[in-house]
Amino acid sequence: MFKQSKLRTQRQQNGIFIFSTCLMLVVLVLSLNYIDSQLKLGVFIQLSSRLIALVTVIFTFQVIIWLIRNKASKGMKYATFHYLTLLKLRKAFLDANYYNKRVYFNTEVAELPKIKLEFSNEYSKAKLFVENINLNKDIGDVNISFALDNFIVDRAYLSNNELYYIFEIYDSNIDQQLKFNTIWDLKKQSSQLDDYTLLIDKSISISLHGTLLVGQTGSGKTYALYSLILQMLTKNIVYNIYFADPKNSSLAVLGERLSQENTATDIEDIIKLLQTFNEAMEARKKDIKKDLGTKLEATYADFHYEPYIFIFDEFASFQTVLQTMDKKKRDEVMKLLSQVVLQGRQLGFFIWIVMQKSDATLLPTNLRENLPVKFVLGNAEKQTYTTAFGAGVDIPEKEFSLGQGVFTCPIVASTPKICHFSYLDFDILEAVNLLKPELGFCRNPSSGTQ
Numbered sequence: 001m002f003k004q005s006k007l008r009t010q011r012q013q014n015g016i017f018i019f020s021t022c023l024m025l026v027v028l029v030l031s032l033n034y035i036d037s038q039l040k041l042g043v044f045i046q047l048s049s050r051l052i053a054l055v056t057v058i059f060t061f062q063v064i065i066w067l068i069r070n071k072a073s074k075g076m077k078y079a080t081f082h083y084l085t086l087l088k089l090r091k092a093f094l095d096a097n098y099y100n101k102r103v104y105f106n107t108e109v110a111e112l113p114k115i116k117l118e119f120s121n122e123y124s125k126a127k128l129f130v131e132n133i134n135l136n137k138d139i140g141d142v143n144i145s146f147a148l149d150n151f152i153v154d155r156a157y158l159s160n161n162e163l164y165y166i167f168e169i170y171d172s173n174i175d176q177q178l179k180f181n182t183i184w185d186l187k188k189q190s191s192q193l194d195d196y197t198l199l200i201d202k203s204i205s206i207s208l209h210g211t212l213l214v215g216q217t218g219s220g221k222t223y224a225l226y227s228l229i230l231q232m233l234t235k236n237i238v239y240n241i242y243f244a245d246p247k248n249s250s251l252a253v254l255g256e257r258l259s260q261e262n263t264a265t266d267i268e269d270i271i272k273l274l275q276t277f278n279e280a281m282e283a284r285k286k287d288i289k290k291d292l293g294t295k296l297e298a299t300y301a302d303f304h305y306e307p308y309i310f311i312f313d314e315f316a317s318f319q320t321v322l323q324t325m326d327k328k329k330r331d332e333v334m335k336l337l338s339q340v341v342l343q344g345r346q347l348g349f350f351i352w353i354v355m356q357k358s359d360a361t362l363l364p365t366n367l368r369e370n371l372p373v374k375f376v377l378g379n380a381e382k383q384t385y386t387t388a389f390g391a392g393v394d395i396p397e398k399e400f401s402l403g404q405g406v407f408t409c410p411i412v413a414s415t416p417k418i419c420h421f422s423y424l425d426f427d428i429l430e431a432v433n434l435l436k437p438e439l440g441f442c443r444n445p446s447s448g449t450q
Contacts, residue, residue, distance in 0.1 A: 007101070007110040009090070018058065025055050081123060085148065086115055089128075092147035100133055116164075124174045125203060126151070128167040132158065139165055154396065155417045168417070176201045177403070177420040183431035186227075186422070187234035195237040196301045198228050201420045206409050208307055210341050211352040211373040212363075214388055219378030220403030221354055222250060224421040225311065226428050229254070232309070233435045242277055242310040244270045246317045255311075257432050267321050270312075271329075274336045277310050281340065281349040284308075288347060300348030308349045310340065315355045316362040334364065341370045358387045375419070377405035389416055 008016075029051045066072075070079040070086075090112055093099060099110040113131035120126060130139065144153055144167055151169040159166055170176070178201055180186040190199055199205045215221040232239035241262065243255025248265040255263030264273040284305065291303045300307065312318070322330055340351045351371075358368055374388050378400050385395050389408055395416050396406060403423070406416040 007094075007099075007108060009094070009099075009112055010102070010104050010109050013104060013107065013109055018062065022055050022058055025051050029055075078119065078123075081119065082117055085117060085151075088147045088149070089115055089144070092144070098133075098139060122174075123171065125154075125168070125170040128169055129159075129164040130167065132163055132165055144169075152396070152398075155413065155415045156394070157415055170203070170418075175420075176203055176418075178202055178422040179425060180422060181425050183230065183234075183426060183434055186230055186424070190231045190234045195235045196307065198231050199422070200407075201422070204412065204417075204419050206373060206412055207301075208309075208348075208350055209372040209409065210344060210350050210370065211375070212358060212368060212371040212388065213352065213354045213375045213377070214356065214358050214380070214384060215375070215377035215405065216356055216380065218402075219400075219405070220421060221377055223424065224375070224377065224403055225251065225313075225352075225354065226254070227422040227424060229311075230424070230428070230431060230435075233258075233432070237304070238306050240280075240306055240308045242273055242308070243313070244273060244311065244318070245313045246270060246321070247314045249313070251311065251313045254428065254432065257429060267318065270318060271333055271336075274310070274333065277308065277349070278336050278339055280308060281344065281347055284347045284349065285343075299346045305348050308344075310349075310351045311354065312351060313354045315353045316357070319362050334367075337367055341367055345372075357384055359383075360387070373407065373409045375405060375407040376416075377403065377421075380405075385416070 029048045032048050032051075066083070067079060070082040072079040093112050094110060099112050102109055102111045111133075113133045114129075115131070116129035118127045118129075128144070132139075144156075148169060150171050150173050152172045154168045154170050156165060156167045158164075178189065178199065180189070193199060193205055197205050197207050213221055213224065229241065232241060241255075241258060243251055243258075243263040245252035245255065245263070245265050246267060252263060252265050262273065264270045284300070288300060288303065288305065292298060295302060322333055337351065340349055344350050353363065353367070353371065355362060360368075368387070376385060376388050385393065385406075389395075389406075393416055396418055398418065401420075403421040405419060407413060407419050408416055
C-alpha cells in the first residue's frame with residue numbers, strides 16, 4: 001500500500017472549515033442556553049434560534065450539494081454507491097501522489113483530477129472519466145482496479161479531446177457469459193438485435209466484419225463459431241455461409257449439414273470454393289452499383305442484401321500446404337483472399353480466418369491488418385497478442401476461462417476488451433435440423449440475391 005500523502009484536498013479543507021464552524025455554533029448555542037437557564041435572563045433565546053437556523057441552512061445546503069454531486073435523481077442507492085466509489089478513488093489518487101499542488105487560503109493542498117462516474121442501471125458496468133491533469137506522473141501508478149473493489153478495468157483510453165482518461169469497468173462478480181439451454185432461447189435473444197448484428201455476451205454485440213479468431217486448442221474457438229453460426233441461422237435474412245476446413249473436422253461436418261456444395265476440405269476444393277465466393281462478390285458489385293446511385297457511401301445492409309460469410313478454419317494448415325505449390329497458384333490464392341478482405345465490407349462479403357497463431361509466416365500481414373475484428377481466446381503468449389493487435393497494446397491481466405478472451409472491433413472496442421462467448425447447453429447438429437424447415441435448407445445461394 002502506498003503511503004498516504006500528508007496534503008489535504010481543497011474539499012477536505014472546506015469540510016473541516018464547515019464542520020468546525022457548525023461545531024462552534026452548536027457549542028455557542030448550548031452555552032447560551034445554559035447561561036440563560038442559570039441566570040433566567042431570557043435574552044439569548046432569540047439569538048440561539050437564529051444560530052440554530054444558520055446551522056440548519058448550512059447543513060441543508062451541504063446535503064443538497066451532496067445529492068446533486070452524486071446524482072441522487074437516479075435514486076439514493078445510486079447516490080450512495082457513487083459516493084463510496086468516488087471516495088475510494090480519491091483516496092487512491094492521494095496514495096499514489098497523483099495530484100497538483102495548489103495554495104488555498106495560505107495552505108498547500110492537493111488538487112485531485114476531476115472524476116466522473118456513470119453506472120449502468122444494474123451497476124454491472126460503468127464508465128469512469130478521470131481528468132488529464134497533465135502531470136509528468138503516469139496515471140498508471142494509480143491502482144484503479146484495487147480502489148474499485150469488485151470492479152475491474154476492462155479497457156482504458158484517452159478521450160478524443162485528451163481532457164479525460166476513460167476507463168470502462170465491470171463488476172467481476174457478474175458473469176457476462178450468456179447460457180442457452182435450447183436453440184429457441186438463443187433465437188429469442190438474437191431476435192432482439194438487427195439482422196446484421198451478432199451477440200457475443202451480455203454486454204457486447206457486433207456488426208458483421210472481416211474477422212480473425214485466434215486461440216490454442218481448447219480455448220473455445222469452435223464453440224465460439226457455433227454460437228455465431230447458429231445466430232446467423234435464426235435471423236430473418238438468409239446468411240450464405242461457406243466452410244473451408246482443411247483438417248476435415250467438426251466444422252466440416254456442420255458445413256456439410258448446412259450446405260454440402262459450399263463446404264470444402266481438400267486444398268484444391270477450398271481454392272475453387274474461394275473462387276466461387278469471389279465470383280458471387282463480383283456479381284454483387286454489379287447489383288449494388290445501381291443502388292449506390294441513390295445513396296452514396298451506403299453498404300449492402302442499407303439495401304437489405306444477404307451477407308456472405310467465408311469461414312476459413314485452421315488457416316495455418318492450408319497455408320502450409322499452399323507454400324508447397326508453385327508461385328502462380330500462391331499468388332492467385334492471395335489475390336482472392338485480398339479482394340474479399342479489401343472490398344467485401346460494402347458488398348457484404350466477409351472472410352473469417354480461424355487459427356491458433358497469427359504469425360506473419362502463417363498469415364500475411366496485409367491480410368491480418370485489414371481484418372477489422374480480431375479475437376484472441378484463452379491465455380495466449382505475448383507474441384500472439386502482439387501479432388493480433390499490434391505492439392504496445394495493453395492486454396487485461398486475467399485468467400481466461402473457456403470461450404473467454406479479448407477482442408477489438410471498430411467503434412465497439414478500439415483497444416483490446418474482454419469478451420465471453422455463449423455457453424450452448426444443447427446438441428448443435430440437432431439444433432441445425434430443427435432450424436432447417438424454417439430456413440428451407442439446403443440450398444445453393446445465388447449471387448446477387450436481395
